[in-house]
């Protein structure tokens with residue numbers, strides 16, 4: 001990865017006047033830079049003059065210095081034997097967020113892997129990073145990772161003509177707390193290339209990326225994309241959001257232009273802590289034979305785990321809620337605080353429930369209006385006549401791809417699509433009204449708590465029709481299908497087909 005990133009940052013083929021790693025650790029990036037400088041025609045001794053590093057840790061600095069000298073020794077350079085080389089190595093103890101780098105030339109390539117630490121995990125942010133962030137709170141929100149502070153600092157200490165390529169957590173591509181930073185960088189150091197990895201490459205398990213920024217340059221027509229442990233070339237794309245570049249680096253198929261917003265049809269909400277704990281306190285298993293939610297005094301509780309595309313598994317398979325397993329959980333309005341009861345009443349209407357943080361968006365239409373969504377399930381309210389159309393939009397592969405590209409890097413896993421309730425309104429609408437209506441009719445034919453297999457088949461049909469409704473290519477449908485779980489086998493349908501054929505044949509079908 002280190003070699004690949006250095007190559008990506010020097011893709012122009014010109015040797016940078018200087019290569020700096022402000023958090024150099026054991027010097028992996030400096031060694032790769034030395035190799036690359038030689039490859040670009042620089043003499044080994046001159047290459048050693050052209051690299052520099054800083055680290056807080058004196059042991060790391062010592063390791064880096066020796067690594068560079070050993071690298072030069074391998075070239076049998078006489079400067080090593082004479083002791084002259086030691087004076088040339090500019091690797092020092094320092095704090096990259098405080099100290100000014102050692103009189104390094106202003107025009108430079110800054111490359112490296114700064115520490116990652118999210119302020120969401122309290123206690124991990126060192127004082128210099130905390131004070132840097134509070135000074136730059138105009139660009140770095142309270143939850144911005146400190147790696148983003150290192151990125152900003154590197155850009156601000158580098159002169160025009162420099163390149164900055166620092167490894168970052170993928171959340172930098174779309175998180176709200178780094179949005180002002182991205183906008184600022186687009187102005188002063190536009191994105192030239194972006195590398196992203198699907199696999200976790202570091203112990204921390206955080207998915208990484210590396211924006212390659214051209215300080216003081218005009219934005220180029222295209223951004224070079226690369227992916228994987230080998231930093232393999234993955235194509236180019238024109239200017240767009242950083243998050244979309246991240247998703248494209250990982251192979252997202254192309255989307256057509258889309259216009260119109262789902263917000264014209266819906267309002268979307270999700271409960272918070274109060275609602276969650278309120279519902280936990282008033283939840284019970286339904287009595288045998290009890291009507292499923294009378295829709296006024298009690299409601300069937302569902303969680304993200306109980307929602308699949310176009311169906312809920314309430315009453316059919318157990319799911320977790322509030323630290324316990326439930327099969328037929330009911331929530332009684334009695335006992336809810338006035339605030340939560342008000343929220344409860346507002347949910348009791350026909351609506352679409354939407355599970356996110358999964359590989360697809362998974363909507364189900366609650367036609368009776370008696371399902372109570374547990375946080376973070378999103379309730380999407382619309383006119384009753386529009387609910388099937390709304391569910392079709394949420395199932396549409398181009399919409400899932402659009403959302404993945406838009407908020408790439410913000411979900412818990414690299415392939416998951418994370419959508420907050422307020423973002424549902426931003427989703428695009430299809431162009432082809434007739435195809436959209438046909439997809440809505442397919443949704444309408446599925447009962448809200450129908451068999452899993454039947455819902456799965458219908459979801460697939462809707463996905464195919466909606467791909468056309470958006471004018472997207474079959475690649476987008478294929479991309480979506482690759483994310484779909486295998487077709488579930490319903491115990492009921494298995495029993496039926498078992499009467500006709502052997503169990504194995506039924507499973508095979």
Ligand SMILES: C[S@@+](CC[C@H](N)C(=O)[O-])C[C@H]1O[C@@H](n2cnc3c(N)ncnc32)[C@H](O)[C@@H]1O
Pocket residue numbers: 022023024025026027028029054055056057060094095096097112113114115116128
């Ligand atoms: C993820 S490691 C980098 C590893 C390095 N790329 C290598 O090849 O060994 C991060 C390094 O940043 C250093 N570091 C953390 N905060 C720093 C700061 N504010 N200034 C300079 N170095 C810092 C740590 O001591 C650590 O060596």
